[in-house]
Amino acid sequence: MTKSILLVGVGGQGTILASKILTTGLMEAGYDVKMSEIHGMSQRGGSVSSQVRYGEKVYSPVIEKGAADMVVAFEKMEALRSLDYLKDGGTLVVNNEEIPSQSVVIGEEAYPADVLEEIRRHVDQVKVVDASGMAQKLGNEKAANMVLLGTIIHAMGLEQIHWDAILKDNIKPKFLELNQKAIQMGMGAVRE
Amino acid sequence: MRQLMTGDEAIARGAYEAGVRHAAAYPGTPSTEILENLSGYQEIETEWAPNEKVALESAIGAAIAGVRSMASMKHVGVNVAADPLFTWAYMGVNAGNVLITADEPGMYSSQNEQDNRNYAKAAKWAMMEPSDSQECLDMVKAAYELSESYDTPVMVRMTTRVCHSKSIVELGERKEAPAKEWEKNPAKYVCLPAIARNLRVKLEERMKELEAYSEKSPFNRAEYGSGKVGVIASGICYFYGKEVFGEEASYLKLGFTHPLPKKMIQDFCSRMDTVYILEENDPYIQEFVERLGVTCKIVGKDTFPPYGEMTPDVIRKRAKGEAFKTIDFDKSKLIARAPAFCAGCPHRGLFYRLGKRKDIMISGDIGCYTLAAGKPFTAMDSTVCMGASFSIGHGAQKAFNQTGSGKRVVAVLGDSTFFHTGINSLINTVYNQSNTVNIILDNRITGMTGHQDNPGTGFNAKGEPTTLIQIEELVRAIGVRHIRVINPNNLEEVDHTLDELLALDEPSVIITRWPCALKKFSQADRNEFTDLFASRNKVLEEKCVGCKKCLKAGCPAMSFDSETKKAVIHQTQCVGCDVCTQICKKDAIVKEG
Ligand SMILES: Cc1ncc(C[n+]2csc(CCOP(=O)(O)OP(=O)(O)O)c2C)c(N)n1
Ligand code: SF4
Ligand code: SF4
Numbered sequence: 001m002t003k004s005i006l007l008v009g010v011g012g013q014g015t016i017l018a019s020k021i022l023t024t025g026l027m028e029a030g031y032d033v034k035m036s037e038i039h040g041m042s043q044r045g046g047s048v049s050s051q052v053r054y055g056e057k058v059y060s061p062v063i064e065k066g067a068a069d070m071v072v073a074f075e076k077m078e079a080l081r082s083l084d085y086l087k088d089g090g091t092l093v094v095n096n097e098e099i100p101s102q103s104v105v106i107g108e109e110a111y112p113a114d115v116l117e118e119i120r121r122h123v124d125q126v127k128v129v130d131a132s133g134m135a136q137k138l139g140n141e142k143a144a145n146m147v148l149l150g151t152i153i154h155a156m157g158l159e160q161i162h163w164d165a166i167l168k169d170n171i172k173p174k175f176l177e178l179n180q181k182a183i184q185m186g187m188g189a190v191r192e
Numbered sequence: 193m194r195q196l197m198t199g200d201e202a203i204a205r206g207a208y209e210a211g212v213r214h215a216a217a218y219p220g221t222p223s224t225e226i227l228e229n230l231s232g233y234q235e236i237e238t239e240w241a242p243n244e245k246v247a248l249e250s251a252i253g254a255a256i257a258g259v260r261s262m263a264s265m266k267h268v269g270v271n272v273a274a275d276p277l278f279t280w281a282y283m284g285v286n287a288g289n290v291l292i293t294a295d296e297p298g299m300y301s302s303q304n305e306q307d308n309r310n311y312a313k314a315a316k317w318a319m320m321e322p323s324d325s326q327e328c329l330d331m332v333k334a335a336y337e338l339s340e341s342y343d344t345p346v347m348v349r350m351t352t353r354v355c356h357s358k359s360i361v362e363l364g365e366r367k368e369a370p371a372k373e374w375e376k377n378p379a380k381y382v383c384l385p386a387i388a389r390n391l392r393v394k395l396e397e398r399m400k401e402l403e404a405y406s407e408k409s410p411f412n413r414a415e416y417g418s419g420k421v422g423v424i425a426s427g428i429c430y431f432y433g434k435e436v437f438g439e440e441a442s443y444l445k446l447g448f449t450h451p452l453p454k455k456m457i458q459d460f461c462s463r464m465d466t467v468y469i470l471e472e473n474d475p476y477i478q479e480f481v482e483r484l485g486v487t488c489k490i491v492g493k494d495t496f497p498p499y500g501e502m503t504p505d506v507i508r509k510r511a512k513g514e515a516f517k518t519i520d521f522d523k524s525k526l527i528a529r530a531p532a533f534c535a536g537c538p539h540r541g542l543f544y545r546l547g548k549r550k551d552i553m554i555s556g557d558i559g560c561y562t563l564a565a566g567k568p569f570t571a572m573d574s575t576v577c578m579g580a581s582f583s584i585g586h587g588a589q590k591a592f593n594q595t596g597s598g599k600r601v602v603a604v605l606g607d608s609t610f611f612h613t614g615i616n617s618l619i620n621t622v623y624n625q626s627n628t629v630n631i632i633l634d635n636r637i638t639g640m641t642g643h644q645d646n647p648g649t650g651f652n653a654k655g656e657p658t659t660l661i662q663i664e665e666l667v668r669a670i671g672v673r674h675i676r677v678i679n680p681n682n683l684e685e686v687d688h689t690l691d692e693l694l695a696l697d698e699p700s701v702i703i704t705r706w707p708c709a710l711k712k713f714s715q716a717d718r719n720e721f722t723d724l725f726a727s728r729n730k731v732l733e734e735k736c737v738g739c740k741k742c743l744k745a746g747c748p749a750m751s752f753d754s755e756t757k758k759a760v761i762h763q764t765q766c767v768g769c770d771v772c773t774q775i776c777k778k779d780a781i782v783k784e785g
Contacts, residue, residue, distance in 0.1 A: 044532055045529070060428075060503070061357035061358075061428075064504050066516025102567075
């Protein structure tokens with residue numbers, strides 16, 4: 001069976017690196033893997049998404065609405081925006097972070113206060129994680145993406161893959177330990 | 193070795209393995225990464241051309257001279273390159289020549305959607321359409337063999353999903369392609385009418401030979417399932433089809449798609465009751481199949497949309513009336529997240545002021561600055577294609593002058609866009625004398641497509657220093673007598689320069705010179721622009737009255753604290769451009785430290 005994971009966030013949050021490590025791990029573990037990215041104007045604060053699909057043989061790199069086994073949102077509003085990708089009974093992980101958009105900054109729109117409530121109203125399997133806070137505790141807020149990668153590894157049962165080796169190939173030695181710890185923390189956060 | 197690669201990376205790898213030695217491109221999503229990756233191979237000479245026509249011509253020249261070459265561009269780039277495209281096909285290559293066109297069904301980062309397979313047909317090029325990254329690599333290698341054995345240029349049609357999706361690729365070794373001898377041969381390379389008439393006949397003969405090849409190409413293949421339902425698909429649609437119709441259906445996978453394999457299609461259709469034709473945008477395959485008079489039922493664009501992507505959900509819904517169950521949530525809670533100028537973007541100050549002038553027409557162009565069309569600036573009244581702002585502005589100004597409406601036109605474009613096709617437009621304005629104010633937003637880089645060098649930056653595609661073409665000198669040489677070089681972050685300077693030039697009845701040019709905030713600065717940048725983004729600004733709470741005026745600069749480093757009712761500047765994002773400082777009437781924004 002082909003599995004589908006959708007990673008969504010805002011430009012600059014590190015979704016691309018997280019999905020790169022994820023897909024490399026899946027390939028090394030012997031899966032067929034496809035990933036599709038839409039990052040049109042990501043550097044300028046737009047929404048970004050990475051669609052990852054793996055299994056024995058993967059056809060489409062694109063995930064259909066209502067077909068994601070897991071959605072990992074690096075930001076709350078992006079979680080809501082992608083809710084219709086989640087399949088019935090799928091797992092949703094939301095980073096408890098709020099990034100205002102341009103329309104909010106210039107006062108055109110207000111960021112609704114009850115985003116998480118709206119999500120919980122519809123999804124049973126939702127885990128809110130303070131990934132940025134955890135990463136900060138480890139010494140670098142930027143590692144929030146690895147905390148969120150950790151949640152995927154646990155939720156999708158991918159612990160047997162040699163993540164440390166893959167991290168070594170993709171991350172500067174200086175940040176290696178930080179990232180390893182961040183992944184562990186993420187795994188722990190969804191285990192509870 | 194196996195590696196996960198995007199289609200763009202795999203195209204570059206394929207070219208490398210095929211022994212390509214010369215590649216030229218103009219950036220454009222989703223094709224940009226092809227040349228960026230090619231630049232990483234030292235065996236390949238790579239260049240950013242000022243525009244796509246020049247890129248294709250550079251590749252043609254190398255092929256004539258005997259070296260395998262590649263040109264790559266986005267779909268609209270092929271419009272710019274269409275002139276050489278048609279005649280080059282008459283001549284045939286010497287060494288192999290491949291053009292990559294990256295189409296954008298769905299228009300993620302484009303001004304239109306167009307199906308460039310029509311170009312292969314109209315200009316009589318051989319064409320291939322890869323479905324995944326492995327095929328990108330394999331097809332490019334095969335394309336060079338074909339190009340040389342059939343003496344034809346080959347077009348490879350990609351789409352955004354093929355360019356930007358990753359899949360597993362088996363890498364090979366580079367095989368050097370020894371340079372071919374160049375000989376004087378006007379009967380092949382000088383398209384005078386008398387010669388072209390001969391070549392024209394030969395071209396039809398070549399198409400016949402390629403038709404025969406298409407029937408036996410390894411990239412065209414039938415896969416028979418159990419039933420009588422068939423799918424004919426090219427590109428990514430083959431995989432989309434598999435996702436929806438599964439293993440029971442039969443597939444005719446078409447990878448070599450110009451010319452199409454007539455007999456193969458007839459044979460496939462004769463074994464089916466119903467055939468779905470899956471292709472994005474135009475009914476290119478469908479029209480061919482329908483003309484063959486096959487007897488099975490054909491399901492094509494009457495059922496599937498001729499626009500947007502044909503993703504599995506679209507096919508599933510239209511072909512089977514099915515969809516996965518989705519969560520129905522309150523969509524009114526969604527806020528838009530449109531892209532915005534970065535903190536410190538040099539376009540901000542200019543458009544903040546320009547947008548305040550409601551009595552002018554702003555003729556716009558394509559680049560990061562097109563974001564000024566949206567809120568809070570609403571400072572763009574037309575955007576068509578690259579380079580068009582100066583010429584459309586000129587035409588509009590002539591019309592306003594003629595009707596006596598008194599309206600004035602300000603035309604804006606970026607440095608890369610100026611070199612692309614803006615130069616010709618400015619020549620027109622000077623030659624045919626209109627009094628438009630023409631602004632060149634010289635942010636020292638090609639921002640929109642991810643910061644590629646251009647003729648004005650002093651570096652080439654490999655990052656090596658080269659001759660820097662001075663925009664100001666160029667504009668002067670064209671004959672513009674009123675040129676102002678200004679700092680766009682200085683709002684007063686922007687305003688009075690506009691006032692001064694709008695009063696003229698001659699053409700004028702403003703060059704706004706300040707680097708893109710995301711640029712990797714060169715030593716020359718550091719020398720020219722002092723204290724480049726070296727400071728931070730902050731809001732003095734005691735002075736801020738909460739009027740929110742500064743927020744109208746649309747800077748992502750700013751927000752409003754609804755509890756304290758004060759503006760806030762986020763220190764991690766602010767780069768101290770001072771635009772907000774000048775907007776604040778209460779002197780509440782100052783330098784940090
Ligand atoms: C014919 C054509 N080629 C390429 C593109 C893709 N494209 C859009 S904007 C742009 C570059 C704009 O650079 P510049 O004018 O320097 O403005 P900046 O983005 O730096 O503000 C490119 C290459 C296009 N839209 N049309
Ligand atoms: S990338 Fe550069 S030019 Fe584009 S919006 Fe950001 S700062 Fe401005
Ligand atoms: S100085 Fe003001 S406008 Fe400039 S980057 Fe900082 S907050 Fe944004």
